[in-house]
Amino acid sequence: MAGAGGIPPMLRLKRSAQSGSKAMATDWTAVYTESSVMAYLFLGGWFDLSTMALGDIIEIRVQKQLSAGGALTNHDLKTYNDVQPPGHQVAYISPLPDVFGIEISMRQTLGVLKAIPAEMFDAMRLGIA
Numbered sequence: 001m002a003g004a005g006g007i008p009p010m011l012r013l014k015r016s017a018q019s020g021s022k023a024m025a026t027d028w029t030a031v032y033t034e035s036s037v038m039a040y041l042f043l044g045g046w047f048d049l050s051t052m053a054l055g056d057i058i059e060i061r062v063q064k065q066l067s068a069g070g071a072l073t074n075h076d077l078k079t080y081n082d083v084q085p086p087g088h089q090v091a092y093i094s095p096l097p098d099v100f101g102i103e104i105s106m107r108q109t110l111g112v113l114k115a116i117p118a119e120m121f122d123a124m125r126l127g128i129a
Helices: none
Strands: 011-015 020-023 029-034 040-048 057-065 072-081 090-093 096-098 102-110 115-125
Touching: 011 040, 020 029, 029 040, 029 115, 040 102, 057 090, 057 096, 072 090
Parallel strands: none
Antiparallel strands: 011 115, 020 115, 029 102, 040 090, 040 096, 040 115, 057 072, 057 102
16 A cells, blocks of 8 residues: 555665664663654564573563553563574574564573673664654
8 A cells, every 4th residue: 555655665774773682681671772753663673592502591571562552571581591502503583573662571590691692683664763
């Protein structure tokens, strides 16, 4: 469907400025948050868990806001334990369409606290932050 002026809406894919090394803490710490005045796409992300050691526990939680001004609700929660097997040292988060808000949080409940490299991508309508 065409927008005003006959040009269809276009999305701008970008690497999130929230990408980078994430310092673990024992409490939930937001590592990515986004919302928009219009529908957009969180296009996924990854976390490098190759530095995990025996006894480490890291949790990654994805929460979504389902209505304007609503509370965040759990969408997904995954727990990673100990040394990650070769070829499976990266945790991936799948793309999600959204309007009201997404928050990705992490925490490390056991082990020496780490810094975890992470990269996230999103696509916003042109003209929207």
